[in-house]
Amino acid sequence: MRVAAILTAAGSGTRLGHDLPKALVPLGGVPLVLHAARGLADSGVVDLVVVTVPRGSDGAFATAMTQDAGRLGGMTLTLAVGGTSRQASVAAGLAEVPADVDLVLVHDAARPLTPARLVAEVVAAVRAGHRAVIPVVPVTDSVVDVADGDVRPVDRSTLRGVQTPQGFDRALLDRAHAAAAHRATDEHSAATDDASLCALLGAVVHAIPGADDAFKITTPRDLALAEMLLSEVPA
Numbered sequence: 246m247r248v249a250a251i252l253t254a255a256g257s258g259t260r261l262g263h264d265l266p267k268a269l270v271p272l273g274g275v276p277l278v279l280h281a282a283r284g285l286a287d288s289g290v291v292d293l294v295v296v297t298v299p300r301g302s303d304g305a306f307a308t309a310m311t312q313d314a315g316r317l318g319g320m321t322l323t324l325a326v327g328g329t330s331r332q333a334s335v336a337a338g339l340a341e342v343p344a345d346v347d348l349v350l351v352h353d354a355a356r357p358l359t360p361a362r363l364v365a366e367v368v369a370a371v372r373a374g375h376r377a378v379i380p381v382v383p384v385t386d387s388v389v390d391v392a393d394g395d396v397r398p399v400d401r402s403t404l405r406g407v408q409t410p411q412g413f414d415r416a417l418l419d420r421a422h423a424a425a426a427h428r429a430t431d432e433h434s435a436a437t438d439d440a441s442l443c444a445l446l447g448a449v450v451h452a453i454p455g456a457d458d459a460f461k462i463t464t465p466r467d468l469a470l471a472e473m474l475l476s477e478v479p480a
């Protein structure tokens with residue numbers, strides 16, 4: 246079974262507010278996208294990576310990835326121009342995945358400290374027969390629903406936060422994105438993850454324990470936390 250990873254890096258990082266696209270922002274001197282790619286490489290289970298990049302920044306991303314050609318050397322790397330939503334970027338990446346790949350991971354460059362063992366665990370769960378696999382973590386804050394303008398308490402004990410990498414049977418992910426492409430893909434209505442697109446097709450999604458270190462860098466505070474964690478644990 247050949248394994249490909251789509252590494253989503255085509256976002257601009259509005260909430261981070263940096264001059265660079267978020268995936269190129271340095272963490273410990275290394276771009277976020279390269280940290281994430283190292284995690285994929287270190288798992289030892291990924292054969293090729295398609296990085297989705299903002300239009301016009303192929304050169305900068307190619308340079309970033311070659312900073313660590315040795316460690317990434319076991320994987321074939323290609324770049325694909327992303328779309329206006331994460332969903333559209335994943336679809337663009339998926340279009341570049343060769344036909345002989347039957348297991349696809351979708352992973353955010355914005356999760357630079359994702360442990361390699363989590364990547365391997367997601368792949369193992371797909372190989373074990375689960376066609377859509379997500380890492381999840383408990384929700385720690387109290388949760389309310391404000392949809393109607395009123396505040397409605399929600400039982401958090403059955404809620405989970407969803408991380409990446411998510412792992413899929415390739416045929417299922419292809420079908421999920423093909424179906425989703427017929428719906429609106431603007432940044433407000435597009436899906437924020439891929440397993441939810443599979444669930445819309447009626448597929449069963451399997452959850453495995455996620456990892457605290459797989460948190461997503463969204464705000465400057467997240468980046469500061471990642472810098473702190475990185476300085477505590479030498480790479």
Ligand code: CTP
Pocket residue numbers: 253254255256257258259260261267268297327328329330331332334335353354355356461462463
């Ligand atoms: N992403 C992408 N293409 C897009 C939007 C997002 O590939 N059009 C990727 C991002 O690069 C990121 C991941 O999807 O790795 C998760 O998205 P998010 O954290 O929202 O990143 P940004 O969209 O860059 O940030 P913001 O929403 O603050 O602008």
Ligand code: MG
Pocket residue numbers: 256
């Ligand atoms: Mg975004």
